[in-house]
Amino acid sequence: MTATGTGERPDGFTGFRYPISHFRHSLRAQRKTRIVALGSSSTAGTNEIVAFPARLEQSLRKANFGCMIDVLNRGLGGQEAPEELSRLECDVIAEQPSLVIWQVGTNAAYRDGLYSLDEVEAALRVGLDWLTPLPVDVIVMDLQYTAAIVDVPRRLTLAEDMQRRIENVAAAAGVNLFGRWALMKSWCESGQIPLPALDDGHGDRLHVSEVATARISSILAQAMMSAPAPLA
Secondary structure (H helix, E strand, C coil): CCCCCCCCCCCCCCCCCCCCHHHHHHHHCCCCEEEEEEECHHHHCCCCCCCHHHHHHHHHHHHCCCCCEEEEEEECCCCCHHHHHHCHHHHCHHHCCCEEEEECCHHHHHCECCECHHHHHHHHHHHHHHHCCCCCEEEEECCCCCHHHHCCHHHHHHHHHHHHHHHHHHHHHCCEEECHHHHHHHHHHHCCCCHHHCECCCCCCCCECHHHHHHHHHHHHHHHHCCCCCCC
């Protein structure tokens, strides 16, 4: 994961590179702060596991007592960036959020043949072009590291390619990347959480487990609250 200058923490995440100024301003003004989470099944929630948007909302409300913070879940299972781009205006921009979290990339690797990596990359690029001129902060969340991807060589190759593309698009757009792929991979390789425990055990072991979802949500909330201070 690219170093960001904020100092690596024990969880392995180095923090965000860019300030999240609009989100911070909304909190300081004690306005109703709205976040929209756009993505597929790990945003929508699967198999009775509470997905990260609800967990993030709870953590942020606890960390900012008295502030009105809502995280709107706009995840739809099985989708990828091209479909998500088609509903960006109605499901995201129309809500006038101060922050957007766009979870992307997993289905590009998992549904090999249904999606072109070039099309997914292009859709993400266009979507960020729409969002970045607006008064909204953006966090891109990349792929999940689970057995359904890692244990299938073709999917793993696609996933590694997709992860690099997402990193490059986010960097070019000047938005923060939440490197979920590298984070989960580091847990597996360090022995903190073995690969079988990173998924929920259902089907071909694609979806993120309870323990991994909880940890991802907690780290994301901490990263948001410790993001670099806005420039004067």
